[in-house]
C-alpha cells in the first residue's frame with residue numbers, strides 16, 4: 284500500500300466509522316421504538332443482542348418453556364439473538380392461533396439448520412406457506428392414501444410384523460428391543476416409499492438407524508440458528524450435521540433416480556411413482572406458480588419428508604407403547620383378550636378395527652402422555668397478529684408446548700395417570716373421536732399430513748406383535764425410569780430392556 288493509499292484509508296475510516304456507528308445506533312433505536320408499539324406476551328428478561336440464549340444452558344426447549352409457563356402464563360415470549368419466539372401452552376390459545384387465525388400462523392421460519400435439511404426449505408415441513416406448498420401437501424396425502432386403501436397395506440404390515448416376531452422371539456433373556464421396534468416402522472415406510480424392505484442387520488438399516496438415533500441431537504444446530512452470521516464460520520456440529528444431511532440425501536436420490544428410469548404412468552408401484560405422476564400433471568398444466576413450486580427439487584424433498592417424518596416419529600411412539608405395556612401387565616392382558624376375541628387368530632385387518640377399541644385407546648393414551656414431537660415444529664407468523672390478548676408481530680417464531688397441553692389439569696382428569704378409558708365414549712364401546720386437547724399431530728393448516736398412515740401403522744403393528752408375543756420388563760430392572768429423555772426436539776424413552784415370550 285502506498286503512502287497516499289494509507290492516508291486515504293485513514294481519512295475514509297475516520298469519516299465512515301462514526302457514520303456506521305450512527306446508522307447502527309439509529310437502527311437499534313428504531314427497533315426498540317417499533318417493538319414498543321406491541322403489547323407482547325410476558326416472558327423472561329433477556330440480554331442485549333443474545334436475548335435468552337443462555338437460559339437454555341443445561342435445559343431443553345420443553346423443560347424451559349414449561350418452567351416459563353408456570354411463571355408467565357399460557358402464552359410467553361422470549362428472544363434468541365434478534366429473533367422473537369412465542370410459545371403457546373394452552374388449547375384455547377392454540378385453537379385461536381392455528382384454527383381461527385390459521386393463515387396468520389401458517390408459515391415457517393427460515394432457520395439455517397432447517398434450510399440445510401430441506402435444500403433451502405423446498406420441502407413440506409419447513410416451507411413457507413404458499414399455494415404451491417398447499418398443493419404439495421395435497422399431493423403427498425393423496426399419494427399416501429393410494430397405498431392405504433385396500434387390503435394390500437395391512438398385508439404388507441403383516442409381513443413386516445412377522446419378521447419382527449421372529450427377530451424378537453429369537454432373543455434370549457432380557458435385551459434392548461429398540462432396534463427391532465424401529466425396524467418395524469422403518470420397513471413400513473421404506474416399503475411405502477421405495478417398494479422393498481431391509482433386514483435388521485443390513486448395513487444401510489444399521490447406518491440409517493444410527494443417524495435417526497442421533498439426528499435430533501446432531502441435526503438441530505443451535506448457535507447458527509440464533510446467529511446466522513456464524514454460517515461463515517460454522518461450528519463443528521453444524522458441519523457434521525451438513526455431512527449427515529448430504530449422506531441421507533444421497534440415499535433418497537439413489538432410489539429416486541432408479542425409479543425415474545422405470546416409471547410407467549399405467550403401473551404405479553410405490554409412493555415415488557405416485558408423486559412423479561402428480562408432478563407430471565403439474566408440468567403439463569398451465570399454472571406457472573404450481574410448476575415453479577413442484578420441480579424435481581420439490582419431489583425429492585417431499586419423499587425425504589415422508590421418509591424422515593414417517594420413521595422418526597412412529598418408531599419412538601412404538602418404543603413408548605411397549606414400555607408402557609410391559610409396565611402395565613393388566614392393560615397388556617386386556618389387549619391380548621381383545622385381540623384374540625376380535626381376530627380369532629386371523630391376520631389383523633380393517634374388518635377387525637371396530638373391535639379393537641381398547642387397543643386404540645391405549646395407543647392414544649401413550650401419545651398423550653409421551654408426545655414424541657413435544658414442541659411441534661416451528662411456525663412463523665405471516666403478518667402482525669394476536670393470540671391470548673397479546674400482539675404477535677410478523678415473522679415471530681411460534682412453538683406449541685404439546686406436552687403441557689396434553690397434561691393440562693384444566694382439561695384432563697388426573698393427567699399424570701395412565702388411563703386409556705378416558706378415550707372411550709360414554710357407553711364404552713367406541714373411541715371418542717373429538718377430543719379437543721388431544722393434539723399429538725397438531726391442528727390447523729400445517730398439521731401432520733401423516734396422521735392417517737401413522738395411526739394405521741401403529742395399530743396394526745401393535746396388534747400383530749401382541750397377537751403372538753408377550754412383553755415383560757427385565758427382571759433386573761422391574762421399575763424402569765419412565766421420565767422421558769428430552770432431547771432438543773423429541774421425547775424418547777430412556778433405554779430399557781424387555782423379556783419377550785411367544786404366547787401359547
Ligand code: HEM
Nearest residue numbers: 408589592593596597656660724725729730731732733737
Ligand atoms: C406418531 C406419528 C407422528 C406424529 C406424532 C407426528 C406429529 C407431527 C407434528 C406435531 C407435526 C407438526 C405440525 C405443525 O407444525 O403444526 C407434524 C408435521 C408433519 N408430519 Fe407428522 N407425525 C407423525 C407421523 C408422520 C408420518 C407417518 C408422516 C408421513 C408419512 C408425517 C409427515 C409430516 C409432515 C410432512 C409434516 C409437516 C406438515 C407441514 O408443515 O405442512 N408425520 N407431524
